[in-house]
Every structure is written in C-alpha cells, then in structure tokens.
Amino acid sequence: MASVTLSSVSKSYGHHTVIQDVDLHIENGEFVVFVGPSGCGKSTLLRIIAGLVPASSGQVLIDGEEVTDVPASKRGVAFVFQSYALYPHMSVARNIGFALETMGLGKPAIADKIGAIARMLKVDHLLDRRPKQLSGGQRQRVAIGRALVREPEIFLFDEPLSNLDSDLRMEMRIEIARLHEDIKTTMVYVTHDQAEAMTLADRIVVLNHGRIEQVGTPLDLYHHPVNRFVAGFIGSPRMNFSDIRSDGTGRTLDGPGGLTLTAERVAGADVPTSIGVRPEALTVVADGEGRLAGILERVEDLGHEHFAYVRLDPETLWVVRVAGRPPYDQKNHRVGLAFADADIFLFEKDGRNIAAARTEIGR
Numbered sequence: 001m002a003s004v005t006l007s008s009v010s011k012s013y014g015h016h017t018v019i020q021d022v023d024l025h026i027e028n029g030e031f032v033v034f035v036g037p038s039g040c041g042k043s044t045l046l047r048i049i050a051g052l053v054p055a056s057s058g059q060v061l062i063d064g065e066e067v068t069d070v071p072a073s074k075r076g077v078a079f080v081f082q083s084y085a086l087y088p089h090m091s092v093a094r095n096i097g098f099a100l101e102t103m104g105l106g107k108p109a110i111a112d113k114i115g116a117i118a119r120m121l122k123v124d125h126l127l128d129r130r131p132k133q134l135s136g137g138q139r140q141r142v143a144i145g146r147a148l149v150r151e152p153e154i155f156l157f158d159e160p161l162s163n164l165d166s167d168l169r170m171e172m173r174i175e176i177a178r179l180h181e182d183i184k185t186t187m188v189y190v191t192h193d194q195a196e197a198m199t200l201a202d203r204i205v206v207l208n209h210g211r212i213e214q215v216g217t218p219l220d221l222y223h224h225p226v227n228r229f230v231a232g233f234i235g236s237p238r239m240n241f242s243d244i245r246s247d248g249t250g251r252t253l254d255g256p257g258g259l260t261l262t263a264e265r266v267a268g269a270d271v272p273t274s275i276g277v278r279p280e281a282l283t284v285v286a287d288g289e290g291r292l293a294g295i296l297e298r299v300e301d302l303g304h305e306h307f308a309y310v311r312l313d314p315e316t317l318w319v320v321r322v323a324g325r326p327p328y329d330q331k332n333h334r335v336g337l338a339f340a341d342a343d344i345f346l347f348e349k350d351g352r353n354i355a356a357a358r359t360e361i362g363r
C-alpha cells in the first residue's frame, strides 16, 4: 500500500495541453475513481502515475518520495488495461505467474502464489487452459491475477470492464470491491460507468479538459456538485437543466413553462441563470397540477422503472425517472411536473452551483 501525490502536474503534446495543473492526494489504501468525458485526460493521468507517460511539469510522489523520474517498473504499480492482452500461447497459470519467473523466484514458490491468487479469483479450475478457451470475464480475472501476483503497492485500472456484458460487469464490479476490501491496496480506477464510479469509489475525481472539476465522495458529488458540469456528469440520466430569467436581484426567477420561483437560497449578489432538477426528483402529475406544465412526448418502459420525456418549451425536454410501470395511457397530452424546493439546483452564469457555494460557507 502506498499514497500517491500529484503536485501541479501538467502534460502537453506539442501545443496541445491535455493535463493542466493537477493537484491530488490519494491516501494509502484508498479507492479513487477518475471520471470525465472522452478525451479529458483520464488515461493520461493514470499513465503519469504509472510512469508510462512522463509529465511535462510538476511532481509525482509515491509514499512521499518523488518518483517523477523513476521508471514504471520501479514504482511498485500494476496496471490493468481495457484491452488486457494476455499471452495467447501461454496457459492461464503461466500468464498469471510470468512476472514471478522474470523476478527469478523458484518454481514451488511460484506455483504456491499462482494457486492462491487463482483460488481468490475463482480461476483455479482453469489453470491449464489458454486465453482463447476462456470467457471474457475469466480472461479479465486472469489479467487482474497477473497484476495481483506482483503484490503492487498501487493498482491502476483503465476501464477494465468495458468489454464485458452488463451481467459480467456487475459480477466483476462486486469482485473488485471485495478484492479491495481483502487486500486494501491503493486503487486508482478509470471508468465511464456511473454505477462503477458510485459503488467502488471512496472518492471520485471529475476531470474536464485536463483539469479537476471536483473531488469528493460519490454522495458528496451527487448532492453537492460545485458546478453545472459536475451536476450534469454525476447521475444517470443526467440532471435536467433550463435557462431562467432573473429579476436582477436573483430572488425571483422565471423558469421554463411559466415557472416562477422565489429563490430564498440565493446568497449575496449571486444571480442564478439556470436551474437543474434531477430526473429522479420529478414526478408526472395531472395537467394543471405541479409546478411546471409540458407535453408528455415519449415514455420508455424498462419494466422495473420508466422514463417520461416532457417537453416544456421548444428547446427544453426534461426526463422524469420513476420506479414501476408507466400509468400514462396516452402520449402527446399535457401534464404537470411536481418537485420539492430542496431538489432545485441553481447555477450562476459561470456554472457555479449557488447552493453549493452557500453550503461550503456554512461548513
């Protein structure tokens, strides 16, 4: 186990800056997940920690020791990539144990270690098979075993489950969570999957254009996003947004569909320019009821829950997420939308979450 510290880390390719001035401390044994849109720099940052990509400036420290110029092989890290290329001509056992052979460990010691790890990952009955004779999930576990056998101080995962079907993903997600509980190795994990980020992470790092937007526990980010970007990124389906007109003091707001809000939460000189409400905070009610009116345009029934798409005005389509089957029998009729005051997010022109700013001051 080891801590990781990134201090003013930047990375450029020519004139293209892909990581900008990142400061981050990852505690010993912590599980940290990087999320962000495609191309925002998640893999690059992970590779900088691993030592596979040199930073253009700034420092990387592992357990307080500067390793900026230490090669990947000497950093005590193990990597599991999205495309976990196993050696096709080697058995599962040799794939797992290969790193130990190159370290010069004796055969009986290697066999013991392979056996222990294979049992933990439930691939001990597959040790004589070749990778092509395995399912995707089994291959994934072998790739994790190959990383584990080296007993790294830090585990780095780059979208390790993205090739798997949803059942296997869930199974592997639970296994990775269990693995972390068992071995308590520091883990840094990149994913596009909301459920993985929310359930695996001690803390989530939200990246955008090579910068950190926010670092926090999953629920912190969900309930107290610092800005509109994080509010829209954490949660699925994403938060509904709408531009609003303010009376200039920020106290009375004209929202979509004729909504008028009195914003008691707005502090000081803040003037909100947009509101957000999460799909799961909305309910569809009869026309004339609720706080917003719109046209129910489309309903998607997933069996256990459904999504209702309500058009508030030509530019604004909001999605409602409700448990259970849809009770609406027709589309394209007028409905109301209901939600509580506490579920309204307000954002300033630069995207800052006004309520979050006040919460911060109050802490």
Ligand SMILES: Nc1ncnc2c1ncn2[C@@H]1O[C@H](COP(=O)(O)OP(=O)(O)OP(=O)(O)O)[C@@H](O)[C@H]1O
Pocket: 013, 018, 036, 037, 038, 039, 040, 041, 042, 043, 044, 045
């Ligand atoms: N070797 C390279 N040369 C030039 N540009 C690069 C290089 N590697 C990455 N980039 C650029 O750096 C940016 C960040 O890439 P990175 O792979 O870190 O993104 P990512 O967040 O992992 O994206 P994804 O979610 O699609 O995997 C991208 O704009 C990419 O095109």
Ligand SMILES: [Mg+2]
Pocket: 042, 043, 044
């Ligand atoms: Mg990537």
